[in-house]
Amino acid sequence: MVVGGEEAVHGTRTILTRRATHTTPHRPGRTSPVLTSYAAHFDTPAGYLDFARFGPPSRDTVAAGARAVAESATADHTTVDALMRAEEAARDTAARLAGTDVRHTVLLPNTSTGLFHAALGIREGVVLAPQTDFPANHYPWHRAAQLGRATPRWLDPAPGAGVTPDLVRTALTDDVVALSVSAVDFRTGFRTDLAALREAIGPDRLLIVDGIQAFGVAALPWDAADVLVTGGQKWLRAGWGTGFATLSDRALERLDPVLTGWTGVEDAGLFDGTAHPPAPDARRWSITHLSPVTAAAFASALALVERHTVAAIEGAIAARIAELSDTVQRCGGRVLSPADPARRAGILSFTMPGHEPSLVANALHAEGVTPTVRTDSLRFSPHASTPPKVSERVAAALSSLRS
16 A cells, blocks of 8 residues: 655656555455445456456546547537647646656657657667566667667566566666666566666666556556656556656656657747757657547546555455465466565466466356466456456366366
8 A cells, every 4th residue: 555655856856755565455255345436437347357468448438538539520619629638637647646747747659659769869878678578678779779879788587586676786887878677577467676776776877667567556666767658558447549658857858859749849839840949848758649539538547546546456456366376376277476465466477287378268268267378378467346256267267177
């Protein structure tokens, strides 16, 4: 649960620092009133356990997008300006959830756009990045190197261990200018210690964080990051085409605004045929206007998270993960995610020895359970709206493999 709060200085940016402590898991089979209220907003099937791939949006979010489309169909002289206000609402809420302000926050259509902004913005030097990360954190660094800018140095974490401060320290040299990591590992749910990584790299290097597998469902010290980027289509349940980034003053100072578009400059509404200077704040990462339809959906999804709190959502997910982990192991499965609840987030990866993942998936599908299926493993990723009874379905499916 997130408790307390105090102002701190990050670079030259004043932010709200949240101190995270462990949430108390709900008892198996029980759901708190807060989460009952949260779950009431969704129509997602009980057996859907694939939120790390895509998070089905709430009825509120679907309705917000539909209203925006309907309003655009009968446009008059007020419509476009009115629809564009959804972007402000989404940015305001995203900034609050990240513990920063709107001057340091910009909406983006996805995580990859933010990572490319960061990668191409580094003039020179070495950037550390894990070889095991999702490819979205690989290709920006490959492209930067091809352009003669930043050069990646790949970290090789031990299986299931993720990026640790010790691993980073052994790779640090004087030419390292940044570290780019995922807040939560997409394979195993390993929860990266962002505060410890910040300390390991020191105050003079940039910490770039892909938060898509954590933001909105894990109380992490986002203020440790100089660049935080995330998409809204997974755990935030906002649909595709949504996302944002936050930038520290250090990032604003050091990253070249290589991809700044016409909406990311000073006096963006003045069309005088000259090149305007980039905006002094995070707006410099804007390339063009985003869809006001997706912005309306994003604002709705973020508001739902803020209203029910990240702490409550995180606690409910932890309870489901614990139940599913017990179920998998009772049925003879091998859990690949960290055993310590403090070191994992909402992802449970596992194998069923002696059974191909595709065949295990067929058994789960027969019970109405939707996992992520890899060639070498399977992945469960429940949300706060996932009911406890899903463990019974999983148990039935995995037990059927024995026969």
